[in-house]
Amino acid sequence: MSSIRVNPETLSVLDRPNSYIGKTVPRPNLERLLQGRATYVSDMELPRMAHVVFLRSPYAHAKILKIDATAAKQMPGVVAIVTGKELSAVITPWVGVLSHLKGLKSAPQSALAIDRVCWQGEAVAAIVATSRATAEDAAEHVAVEYEELEAVTDMRTALDPGTPVIHASLGDNLAFERIHDAGAVDKAFAEADAVVEADFIFGRHTGVTLEPRSVVADWNAAETRLTIYQGTQAPHMVQNIAALHLGLRESQVRVVCKDVGGSFGIKVHIYADEMATYALSKLLRRPVKFVADRVESFNTDIHARDHRCKGKIGVKRDGTITAFEIDDLTGIGPYSMYPRTSAIEANQVVNLVGGPYTSKNYRARARVVFQNKNVMCQYRAVGHPIACSVTEGLVDLAAMKIGMDPVEIRRRNLIKDDAYPCGSPSGLRFEQLSHHASLSKIVEMMDYQALRAEQVTLRKKGIHRGIGIASFIEVTNPSAAFYGVGGAKISSQDGVAVRLDAQGSVICQTSITEQGQGSESLTAQIVGSVLGVSMDRVRVVLGDTDMTPYGGGTWASRGAGIGGEAALQATKILRKNILDVAAVILQSTPADLDIANNAVVNVSDGAPRIELNELARIVYFRPDTLPPGTRPELMATKHFVPREYPFAFTNGVQAAWVEVDTDTGFVKLLKHWVVEDCGTIINPQLVDEQIRGGVVQGLGAALFEKCIYDERGQLTNANMADYLVPMSGEMPDIDVGHVVSPTRESELGAKGAGEAGTAGAAAAVSNAVNDALQPFGAIITEIPLTPQVILTALGRI
Amino acid sequence: MKASAFAYARATSVANALELLASHGERARVLSGGQSLIPAMNLRLVSPELIVDIGELKELRGIAVKGETLVIGALTRHADLLKSSDIVKCAPLLAAAVAHVAHPAIRNRGTIGGSLAQADPASELPACMLALGATIVVRGPGGERRIAAAEFFTGIYETKLAPQDLLVAVELPVARKGSAHFFQEFARRHGDYAIVGLAAQAVLQGDGFADLRLGYFAVGDRPVLAKAAGKLTGVAITPALLAEASAALSDELDPHEDQQATPAMRRHLAKVLLSRCVSTLLNRPDIHRGASA
């Protein structure tokens, strides 16, 4: 690890003796997970609980003429069969727009389709029964009469006058358009020595969480209160929206989020079938469970990344990049997703293209269109893989064109490490990035020169290997302006409450959530370090709107940076409060005392003065022994939201070393490297795991994953045999290195690390494949890079 | 994804299994390893009324060498094939192939009988049966039938098995002296069904082949024993001859289109496999480079 900004004069609260910060410590929840004692929603059984199965449309676009459930309703074990019209008595529709995304439009979406279905997989009726199997049996006896309508499937023709408009009330199929023009783009292209253009194509894909989306909704008519057990990244968001559409006050809704089996952004949205489950519980006055099966997960979990992006770059002979231009088109399905909207991804692409580089000339257009396919929305590293693949693909093409080494062209154009703070041509503000330090480090880690030499030698033997480099920036820690500014009631701040209990242990309630990334661990590490107690004494409570402070949750790589800072600040207060009362008890002054190893100690010689459990005993059970007027407060709460920068940008660089079998079109991933800069590293192992996991998802996009639709809008590979997720057998070793530029917006200095791996992995692989194929003059700007795509590009088939 | 309700019977003997099958006909299904049947039931692609579990029939499990014949019981699991020294000795092609069948967890349950009865055209084992000249032993209401592998596979998931039949064993000739094998498949990920694969069994003689059997899989609706192999036996192999055999192979195959490959790509990959097979078996790298250029 190398550090960009060292500040040796002052020791922060993080540098205390026995600090857990920067140390690999096991996750506190490891035993629970490994012993199979976790509680996932599907583990939950409540008295009188019924199971719901959704009957889903087999058509991409159709009128619902008639639903006949008479026979099914008679079947044993069937509790109710509910149509969209019937359910609309208890739940109102919604429209997925945000006011700050100007011009974004969408149509009202209902929990269950009413009159019309707009994608294959949209739910048309809810079958509630005493077991899932019984409900599935009954579903086979519900007869739905459809009139098939023409489906809009190709995003390229979605805006043509001859194409049907999916929502007549909207006038056309354009959901959102953004145009951006900075600097003097035409002039910059005119002044370039070479201009290169390419069409980049990205496969639609999805998150494939190990645990599918699941909900148990429990309406207690006596309390007039709904408890929602759900694997979600944002419990307070779910609380707000469930209440809003069920006509309840937020205090009438409790959201409990226990263990979650992976999320990746899939579980940060409001899904129609989940809303229907809440409504069914209210309607039927009993607990209702919905657990998506794998097929419906593929058909209804948000998809992402379905983009076609034309890109253009201008370059001078000396390697100077003069301008970037993009024209991005994406199809998001029939509705903009609620409440974060489906325009964010394209918007992000516009924001991020060209972001690592000094060129100020940038023109972009992004269009977001409706189509009759499953909805698209934010998935891990929203927009980043598109922006990074386009940018880095163009940079490599420019380098190829002028005969410059890919590392060299980046050295000449990446924003200098001492140029911060500065802005990007799309208007982003960077506090402190480390592109050059990262690039130097990765070049060293991979022994770039040796690899180049090896590449030359092997080429002579007919073995075609390639090196791909991809620099990237990553949006983390969204600030006060998200998402409330656009009207969505999603908290931008997070809160933490810490208290010392009567035996000197600490209970910490945080509003961030855990989906496997280690939120629980990093919170305990921070609390333990700042307070001076061992981690085994810190119990972290998360995922319960009744029990935790109000907050945004875990998404956009914000858990450590925002929730972690709240934990740090809350714990500082608790520490001060403890030292204040300790000073009274010990007849000392707080300044002369510290806490270490679960005891109050002397600052001067570290000698223990009083154990925390003894202090707690006095405070809780013998306050009569304290001097009059002493009112110790052994619980403290703090909230945090960054205010200065809209995002804490992180940066890094990835490199791929691949071998292409030019006879078969198969790509072998030999090795992958990442250098990233997420600021302060709380737990190196957790960061490395985040990076590696993210890289693997990016490699999935590069080589394997794609939701394949036919021209009638049928998803043809909605199962684990045909939708290829990346598996360990194909994954290379992934070496991770770090550069550390902490953010000054917080005392903790942590930025996010959850999405960097995904951001640049596909770009690195694409560049590597094109590098390998140089002798053949083939250039591919499409992912996934399937054998079919590669053999076609090579002219072999 | 829950199977619809079904009745379950655990067969106590082969005779008992045959009785159950005979009385229920098409409405019954044999359960072996369940690695193909259970997913299909959970997806409600099939909804048998009765499952006849033959898992306890020890007499159907095991590998034995009887003179010049290797006998493999239908319930022998993929993992057993992989571990067996008899297989390595007598049918090394099979050992090479099984390593490509699915993943360890599936190989621990999946059986050779289930795989052959399933007759997935992309499966490794059916193609091996063709290359090895296996005999499939079947018992049905009319007694025992012995069907040559070349006759057994009749289409996608279709075989000469009737609903009342039980596949009980396969018999393979023990590998002769001078025999050699080649196995390779192209799959997107380890353990996936292949896009195209080749299981080849040869008898080497001098610089060439006295015999060459090319069992292709995933190139059509059933495994294919390529006739083009005939062009390469008993002659001196030259790049020109290989190119000729390659062209014949291409004409002979009628591959399907799916999400992984077009027919053209399958033909191309089949030809790549042919040249790799020949150059590997004859240790002639020159031939392969010439053919793929």
Ligand SMILES: Cc1cc2nc3c(=O)[nH]c(=O)nc-3n(C[C@H](O)[C@H](O)[C@H](O)COP(=O)(O)OP(=O)(O)OC[C@H]3O[C@@H](n4cnc5c(N)ncnc54)[C@H](O)[C@@H]3O)c2cc1C
């Ligand atoms: C994820 C995954 C990946 C896989 N990958 C591959 C692969 O790469 N290559 C490959 O070849 N296979 C693959 N398989 C399938 C696997 O090899 C199965 O084991 C095999 O296809 C069927 O064997 P089984 O014993 O499980 O049969 P079962 O599933 O029990 O039965 C399959 C069919 O055969 C019938 N049947 C079974 N035994 C008999 C019998 N003795 N007589 C008559 N009929 C019988 C059943 O009624 C059923 O119709 C994969 C499976 C999975 C789940």
